[in-house]
Amino acid sequence: MRQIKQRGAQNPAVSFAVLAQPVPSPSFEQKLRRLARSHFEDRSRRRGLLVAFEGPDGSGKTTQRKLFKTWLKSDGYNVVTTKWNSSELIRPIIKSRKAIRVLSPLEFSLLHAADFRHRVENVVLPALWDGKLVIADRFLFTGLARDVARGLDFDQVLKLYQPLLWPDLVFYFSVSARTSRERIAATRTPTFYEAGQDITDIDEPTASYERFITRVIREYESLALIFRFITVDAEQSIHDQHQEIRRLFREGEQRPWSDWNLDAIVEWLAIRDAQA
Amino acid sequence: MTRNGSALISIDGVNAHALKNAARKVATANRRHRAGVSTWGASGIFDELTFADSEAGVPSMRTLLLLYAADLAFRLRWEIGPALDEGRLVIAAPYVATPIALGQAAGLDAQWLADIFHFAPPASEHHVIDPAPAKPLSQRQGFVEFAWRHLDTRLSGLTRLELMDRTRHHLRASAQRSRSSGASR
Numbered sequence: 001m002r003q004i005k006q007r008g009a010q011n012p013a014v015s016f017a018v019l020a021q022p023v024p025s026p027s028f029e030q031k032l033r034r035l036a037r038s039h040f041e042d043r044s045r046r047r048g049l050l051v052a053f054e055g056p057d058g059s060g061k062t063t064q065r066k067l068f069k070t071w072l073k074s075d076g077y078n079v080v081t082t083k084w085n086s087s088e089l090i091r092p093i094i095k096s097r098k099a100i101r102v103l104s105p106l107e108f109s110l111l112h113a114a115d116f117r118h119r120v121e122n123v124v125l126p127a128l129w130d131g132k133l134v135i136a137d138r139f140l141f142t143g144l145a146r147d148v149a150r151g152l153d154f155d156q157v158l159k160l161y162q163p164l165l166w167p168d169l170v171f172y173f174s175v176s177a178r179t180s181r182e183r184i185a186a187t188r189t190p191t192f193y194e195a196g197q198d199i200t201d202i203d204e205p206t207a208s209y210e211r212f213i214t215r216v217i218r219e220y221e222s223l224a225l226i227f228r229f230i231t232v233d234a235e236q237s238i239h240d241q242h243q244e245i246r247r248l249f250r251e252g253e254q255r256p257w258s259d260w261n262l263d264a265i266v267e268w269l270a271i272r273d274a275q276a
Numbered sequence: 277m278t279r280n281g282s283a284l285i286s287i288d289g290v291n292a293h294a295l296k297n298a299a300r301k302v303a304t305a306n307r308r309h310r311a312g313v314s315t316w317g318a319s320g321i322f323d324e325l326t327f328a329d330s331e332a333g334v335p336s337m338r339t340l341l342l343l344y345a346a347d348l349a350f351r352l353r354w355e356i357g358p359a360l361d362e363g364r365l366v367i368a369a370p371y372v373a374t375p376i377a378l379g380q381a382a383g384l385d386a387q388w389l390a391d392i393f394h395f396a397p398p399a400s401e402h403h404v405i406d407p408a409p410a411k412p413l414s415q416r417q418g419f420v421e422f423a424w425r426h427l428d429t430r431l432s433g434l435t436r437l438e439l440m441d442r443t444r445h446h447l448r449a450s451a452q453r454s455r456s457s458g459a460s461r
């Protein structure tokens with residue numbers, strides 16, 4: 001490696017003394033860790049909870065999410081919803097590129113990870129800190145399942161989402177590829193990327209969708225095992241699913257705070273502190 | 277140089293004017309290899325960010341670097357890769373060392389930074405240029421300047437000069453590491 005020096009371009013006024021000070025300093029980071037722990041372990045108030053709804057398109061997640069939200073609100077919860085690919089900053093960038101079909105699987109993955117990070121920092125973590133219940137209509141597992149189904153490496157994709165923020169509960173709505181395809185086809189034609197046409201080389205969107213969603217479901221099922229999702233049989237009636245979700249939520253909401261999320265929270269607290 | 281005569285040369289630094297000049301010099305010296313320059317922002321992502329609604333918020337350094345990675349993936353697919361396939365010499369200015377140094381300057385984990393750019397092929401030659409940043413109102417902004425001016429002025433809690441200094445420090449350190457290990461990236 002060579003270093004090119006521009007003659008006369010060096011600015012002697014520039015000081016490098018500040019470099020000895022890391023950002024954030026270890027003591028500051030320790031302080032933020034203590035603050036995060038005491039905040040989330042405080043049992044005198046309702047702590048923020050993150051509940052993710054995951055599953056293939058057509059699995060009925062959105063219907064169940066709405067019913068769940070209504071029920072939670074009637075029970076006194078302060079509820080915030082966040083949807084996949086919905087950051088006001090990044091979504092327009094993704095949308096314009098999807099419209100002209102120019103995204104490679106890698107670009108698709110990176111842009112969705114950026115959208116996710118922006119929502120985590122601006123929607124999810126502020127709400128959790130305020131003791132709200134956040135319902136995520138799709139979470140990072142959607143990115144993992146779709147990107148790996150597009151041929152990307154699981155470990156590499158997971159790294160894009162670091163520091164990881166794990167939900168307190170993940171409901172996985174399980175349906176077969178055929179049910180998913182039939183439910184989608186009954187109302188609309190899947191879009192180009194939804195149908196995975198960027199990787200299947202199948203011209204007919206519904207046929208491509210079934211091929212692609214089969215791969216996505218396979219990835220979801222692996223994730224459900226690894227990360228211990230709560231699987232909901234999404235072929236049941238809407239009423240039965242809702243009752244089951246209520247029951248499972250009541251069992252799961254008492255889970256204690258876990259240090260797994262500390263890195264993500266500390267980074268956000270440092271950003272918040274700098275903004276203040 | 278590879279068998280078909282193609283080569284990727286990376287030039288990194290915080291001063292856009294100096295980067296441009298260095299890239300031009302290398303291109304001129306390699307005219308017979310049909311040298312071309314690839315610079316950041318080719319995908320238009322950062323132009324769109326600049327015009328985003330103020331209500332949409334600003335990205336953190338981590339988000340910004342994911343966007344740089346997406347932009348670099350675009351450059352590799354549409355500019356760098358095809359030119360290398362044609363046996364040409366490509367000068368990427370900046371390439372991966374600049375965003376990695378910027379991320380380190382803002383306190384992000386070096387391993388994470390290396391991981392998000394794992395897809396970028398190593399350059400056969402790597403140069404770091406080290407002049408101070410341009411004046412803040414320069415028309416031709418570098419990526420680090422852009423990060424500071426438009427997006428991330430508050431998020432890392434650093435002044436502009438501190439961020440530039442730290443980034444330059446990490447660039448020098450990366451150049452030194454590469455020199456001592458003989459690595460080409």
